[in-house]
Amino acid sequence: xxxxxxxxxxxxxxxxxxxxxxxxxxxxxxxxxxxxxxxxxxxxxxxxxxxxxxxxxxxxxxxxxxxxxxxxxxxxxxxxxxxxxxxxxxxxxxxxxxxxxxxxxxxxxxxxxxxxxxxxxxxxxxxxxxxxxxxxxxxxxxxxxxxxxxxxxxxxxxxxxxxxxxxxxxxxxxxxxxxxxxxxxxxxxxxxxxxxxxxxxxxxxxxxxxxxxxxxxxxxxxxxxxxx
Amino acid sequence: xxxxxxxxxxxxxxxxxxxxxxxxxxxxxxxxxxxxxxxxxxxxxxxxxxxxxxxxxxxxxxxxxxxxxxxxxxxxxxxxxxxxxxxxxxxxxxxxxxxxxxxxxxxxxxxxxxxxxxxxxxxxxxxxxxxxxxxxxxxxxxxxxxxxxxxxxxxxxxxxxxxxxxxxxxxxxxxxxxxxxxxxxxxxxxxxxxxxxxxxxxxxxxxxxxxxxxxxxxx
Numbered sequence: 001x002x003x004x005x006x007x008x009x010x011x012x013x014x015x016x017x018x019x020x021x022x023x024x025x026x027x028x029x030x031x032x033x034x035x036x037x038x039x040x041x042x043x044x045x046x047x048x049x050x051x052x053x054x055x056x057x058x059x060x061x062x063x064x065x066x067x068x069x070x071x072x073x074x075x076x077x078x079x080x081x082x083x084x085x086x087x088x089x090x091x092x093x094x095x096x097x098x099x100x101x102x103x104x105x106x107x108x109x110x111x112x113x114x115x116x117x118x119x120x121x122x123x124x125x126x127x128x129x130x131x132x133x134x135x136x137x138x139x140x141x142x143x144x145x146x147x148x149x150x151x152x153x154x155x156x157x158x159x160x161x162x163x164x165x166x167x168x169x170x171x172x173x174x175x176x177x178x179x180x181x182x183x184x185x186x187x188x189x190x191x192x193x194x195x196x197x198x199x200x201x202x203x204x205x206x207x208x209x210x211x212x213x214x215x216x217x218x219x220x221x222x223x224x225x226x227x228x
Numbered sequence: 229x230x231x232x233x234x235x236x237x238x239x240x241x242x243x244x245x246x247x248x249x250x251x252x253x254x255x256x257x258x259x260x261x262x263x264x265x266x267x268x269x270x271x272x273x274x275x276x277x278x279x280x281x282x283x284x285x286x287x288x289x290x291x292x293x294x295x296x297x298x299x300x301x302x303x304x305x306x307x308x309x310x311x312x313x314x315x316x317x318x319x320x321x322x323x324x325x326x327x328x329x330x331x332x333x334x335x336x337x338x339x340x341x342x343x344x345x346x347x348x349x350x351x352x353x354x355x356x357x358x359x360x361x362x363x364x365x366x367x368x369x370x371x372x373x374x375x376x377x378x379x380x381x382x383x384x385x386x387x388x389x390x391x392x393x394x395x396x397x398x399x400x401x402x403x404x405x406x407x408x409x410x411x412x413x414x415x416x417x418x419x420x421x422x423x424x425x426x427x428x429x430x431x432x433x434x435x436x437x438x439x440x441x442x443x444x445x446x447x
Contacts, residue, residue, distance in 0.1 A: 050329065050362070062318055069324045076317040088304040089290055095297045100278060133278050 005030035008044055008056040010037050012201050012209055014158035015067045016055035021154050022071055024195045026078045068098060071151060083151040097137060097144065098155040105130045106158070109174060113166040113210075114217045124172065131180055138182035142189060153190055160187040160196075165206050169214060233258035234286040236272050238265060240436050242335070243295040244283040245387040245426050250299045252422035253378070254306040296327050299383055312380045326366060326373065327384035333359045334388055341399045342437050343446060353399040357406045364410040371416060378420060386423055389414040393430035394437045 007023065007030050009016035023030050035044055035054050047056045047063035057064045057073065064073045075083045084091050108130050111123035134156075137144065144152035163175050164187075177184040190196055235251070235258055237244030251258055263272055263282050275284045275291035284291050285298045287305070292298050303312040313320050337359060340352025363385065367373055373381035392403045392414070404411040417423045 059318075064318070064321045064325075066325055066328055069321050069328065072324060073317050073321040076320065088301055089287075089292070091304070092292045092297050092301040095300070096292070096294055099294055099297065 003029075004058075004060050006033055006058040007031070008033045008035055008047065008054045008058070010035050010054055012206060013054060014162060017199060017201075018067045018154045018157065019055045019057060019070050019074070020199050021149075021157065021196060022074045022083060024199070025083075025149070026074065026081050028074070028078055068102075068155065071154065075151070083145075083154065085145075085150070094145075094151045097134075097152045100130075100133065101152070101156045101159075105134065105156070109159070109163070109166065112172065112174065113170055114214060116218065116221060127174065128179075131175065131183060135180045135183050138186055143186065149190065149193060149196070153186075157190060157196065160191040161200055161206075162210075163187060165203070165210055169207065169211050231256075232286075232288050234261060235259070236261050236263050236269070236275065236284040236286070237282045238263050239428050240433055241282060242387040242391060245390075245428070246295045246383050247283045247285055247298050247302070248426035249383050249387065249422055250302045250312065252426055253310040253312065253383075254302060255309065256302075256306060296331060296380075296384060299380065303380070310378075312374070312378075312383060314374070314379070323374070323380040326363070326381040330363070330381070330384045330388070334385075338388070338391060338395055341395050343441065343444065349399060353395075353401055356395060356399070357401070357403075360403065360407045360410055364407045367409060367413055372413070378417065378423075382417060386414065386417045387427060389417070390427045390430045390433050394434045397434060398437075 005023070005028055007016070007019055009020065009032055011034060020032070033043075035041060037054070040052060044054065044056065045052055047058060048054075048065045051065060053065070055065070055067055055070060057070045059073075059077070064070050071083060084094055105127070108123050108127040112120055112127045115123055143149050144156065159175070166172070167174055175184055175187060191200070233251070233256060235244070235247055237247065237260065239262060248260075261269070261271070263269060265282070268280060272282065272284060273280055275286055276282075276293045279293060281293070283295055283298060284293050285301070286292075287301075292301050299312065313323055333355075337352050337355045340348045341356060344352070370376070372378045373385070392411075396403055418427070
């Protein structure tokens with residue numbers, strides 16, 4: 001009996017990578033459809049008319065969008081290798097940390113990377129505060145999911161890759177091994193785990209991409225301040 | 229053994245009131261503690277050290293934060309009546325999507341109308357109407373976002389309805405004119421005891437907003 005699973009993604013999106021990992025961890029066969037985000041396909045726009053973004057999971061012709069929503073859908077539809085814990089309180093905690101990672105950690109680290117001057121300093125302070133909470137959460141655990149990679153690990157996974165890419169480009173230490181030993185070691189364990197490791201986008205291409213984004217941001221901020 | 233449920237919240241909060249609606253839907257008894265956000269209690273700071281925000285649900289001493297995460301927790305633990313999420317995974321994904329849409333959009337757009345400058349207010353008004361029209365389209369001809377029954381998306385959105393009068397007043401427009409079906413839906417929801425007992429009075433919200441504007445130096 002055919003199950004048709006398609007994933008609309010891009011080569012670099014950390015959000016789509018969460019879904020790649022989830023599908024592969026569960027051993028689900030799927031077709032990857034790579035989108036050029038500067039030239040979105042009519043199909044993408046049709047499947048995600050509200051946000052017009054990837055990732056989009058299409059299961060037997062029906063689309064699901066927003067990576068957190070897709071992860072929960074995958075976990076509920078394919079029960080093997082569960083991503084979320086069974087206990088309702090533990091599930092609520094997992095959802096809490098995933099949201100914290102998205103709303104606070106990602107936002108502050110992105111700002112620390114893309115902004116300059118005082119704004120960057122403030123973003124770094126916020127990022128350090130946020131990372132302290134994650135460090136505390138890692139106590140006694142190998143992964144955020146415990147012994148196995150779980151929902152929170154997948155949602156925070158971008159940190160294990162983009163963290164060092166940002167550090168290389170701007171020369172700022174974000175996850176210092178001395179300040180955040182548990183988080184640092186999680187980044188190594190996660191990045192090297194089977195399936196995770198096989199799906200990282202090419203590092204050299206990522207550096208080129210994010211350097212270009214940074215250059216554009218610097219150009220935009222200096223032209224706006226000099227046009228007074 | 230009886231469940232001990234405590235809710236830390238504030239009466240005008242559309243987020244806190246979501247939890248009140250969910251608890252009422254499930255027929256649960258709980259202790260309500262009103263927080264003063266200008267002077268947060270040690271309990272709040274201890275139970276939500278990460279964000280220091282309300283609402284926080286404390287169930288048998290264990291805290292849960294973030295309103296829709298709390299609502300989902302309540303739905304999972306007390307699954308004996310009034311299910312808020314459907315059972316089918318695809319329907320659940322749709323419900324989570326729309327609740328997430330409400331979360332991403334409504335509060336920040338509303339802030340533009342109430343707490344900011346004239347220019348931003350106009351932008352906010354346009355964005356709010358666009359947002360509410362999209363939601364109205366999603367409701368369609370169903371009585372609730374949950375279909376025949378009041379559900380997860382209804383909980384996420386209905387608590388904003390007591391703020392509509394405030395948005396209308398500062399934005400100088402009528403939500404009922406722009407989105408009659410949505411306003412009809414809010415009235416339908418208010419017929420439910422769980423909703424009417426959990427939402428604040430729209431005029432009290434307006435006075436509250438006016439007070440905050442003075443405090444922030446906007447008026």
